[in-house]
Amino acid sequence: MINIKNLNKHYGDTKVLNDISIDIKKGEIFAIVGHSGAGKSTLMRCINGLENYTNGSLKVNDKEIKDLQKNELREFRKNVGMIFQHFSLIQRKTVFENIALPMQLWGYKKEEILKKVNDLLILVGLEEKIDSYPNQLSGGQKQRVAIARALTLDPDILLSDEATSALDPNTTTSILNLLKQINEKLNITIILVTHEMEVVKQIAQKALLLDHGNIIGFDTTEELFLKPDVKMKEFLGETEVVPKDGINIKIYFPKDNAFQSFITKMARELDKDFNIVWGKLEEINGHIIGNMVINIEEKDKELVINYIKEHDIVWEIL
Numbered sequence: 001m002i003n004i005k006n007l008n009k010h011y012g013d014t015k016v017l018n019d020i021s022i023d024i025k026k027g028e029i030f031a032i033v034g035h036s037g038a039g040k041s042t043l044m045r046c047i048n049g050l051e052n053y054t055n056g057s058l059k060v061n062d063k064e065i066k067d068l069q070k071n072e073l074r075e076f077r078k079n080v081g082m083i084f085q086h087f088s089l090i091q092r093k094t095v096f097e098n099i100a101l102p103m104q105l106w107g108y109k110k111e112e113i114l115k116k117v118n119d120l121l122i123l124v125g126l127e128e129k130i131d132s133y134p135n136q137l138s139g140g141q142k143q144r145v146a147i148a149r150a151l152t153l154d155p156d157i158l159l160s161d162e163a164t165s166a167l168d169p170n171t172t173t174s175i176l177n178l179l180k181q182i183n184e185k186l187n188i189t190i191i192l193v194t195h196e197m198e199v200v201k202q203i204a205q206k207a208l209l210l211d212h213g214n215i216i217g218f219d220t221t222e223e224l225f226l227k228p229d230v231k232m233k234e235f236l237g238e239t240e241v242v243p244k245d246g247i248n249i250k251i252y253f254p255k256d257n258a259f260q261s262f263i264t265k266m267a268r269e270l271d272k273d274f275n276i277v278w279g280k281l282e283e284i285n286g287h288i289i290g291n292m293v294i295n296i297e298e299k300d301k302e303l304v305i306n307y308i309k310e311h312d313i314v315w316e317i318l
């Protein structure tokens with residue numbers, strides 16, 4: 001659906017996107033992740049045609065965005081809903097009027113607008129707030145109004161620019177659940193621009209990690225978090241404290257394997273004791289992913305590693 005190839009973007013002499021090549025599939029929940037200044041917003045603005053790119057290709061539904069004429073661009077943007085960190089609601093308009101706005105601008109009939117806004121209010125769970133003003137709503141409710149407004153023109157793509165960054169963790173989760181529900185119900189492609197790893201873990205199926213305009217990771221979220229490479233660890237700010245003596249082995253539990261009692265089984269079968277240094281389980285995109293660091297004596301290294309290899313487990317020596 002979205003195909004980006006060797007995309008470069010400069011602001012003057014500064015390169016802010018460097019040779020970006022990614023594909024985003026229809027119906028995917030895709031995260032663009034990076035620290036401040038990484039180029040996330042620039043990439044998003046290139047995707048919705050608000051920003052021109054220097055060279056390379058960016059196609060949405062096989063159309064090169066750069067080549068779109070003014071009226072084509074207007075039509076294209078109709079197909080891309082957007083939500084923002086600070087909701088961008090009009091304070092002097094009610095919830096109904098805010099949601100209705102895009103349809104009014106496109107000249108839809110009154111009855112059509114009424115039906116659509118009511119349906120969307122049910123979808124986002126705000127039927128009772130139809131006549132409220134934004135300042136009478138909580139942050140989470142405001143974002144629900146913004147989501148409803150972004151869906152009025154039945155877009156194929158929903159772009160979320162740090163939409164949960166101003167919300168507390170519980171409200172963030174409820175908004176992310178709503179986005180997931182919308183994604184499943186409407187088969188809408190969702191692109192989340194975020195600096196929050198929790199957002200990525202909770203709903204993204206695939207993620208692009210950007211650092212100073214460069215791709216440092218592009219994979220399914222399970223893969224990215226299951227066995228982070230050096231750059232990813234650096235990105236996550238993870239430092240691994242392990243004992244100096246002996247051999248430290250980190251074992252990764254993919255997807256549904258996490259609860260298998262691999263460690264106890266290995267200890268029993270090899271008749272060895274292991275020190276468990278630390279371990280953690282996380283839910284990533286609905287799957288339980290975990291890893292554990294064990295410390296073994298140098299003399300047992302070969303025996304243990306052979307056992308791990310026989311069991312098709314992902315591991316590394318720290």
Ligand SMILES: Nc1ncnc2c1ncn2[C@@H]1O[C@H](COP(=O)(O)OP(=O)(O)OP(=O)(O)O)[C@@H](O)[C@H]1O
Pocket residue numbers: 011016034035036037038039040041042043195
């Ligand atoms: N209009 C502009 N003119 C010049 N430089 C710009 C412009 N917009 C962005 N930049 C620069 O491009 C780089 C990427 O910015 P961008 O806003 O895309 O990053 P970001 O990852 O979205 O960061 P943040 O999370 O802080 O918004 C930054 O170094 C920024 O200073």
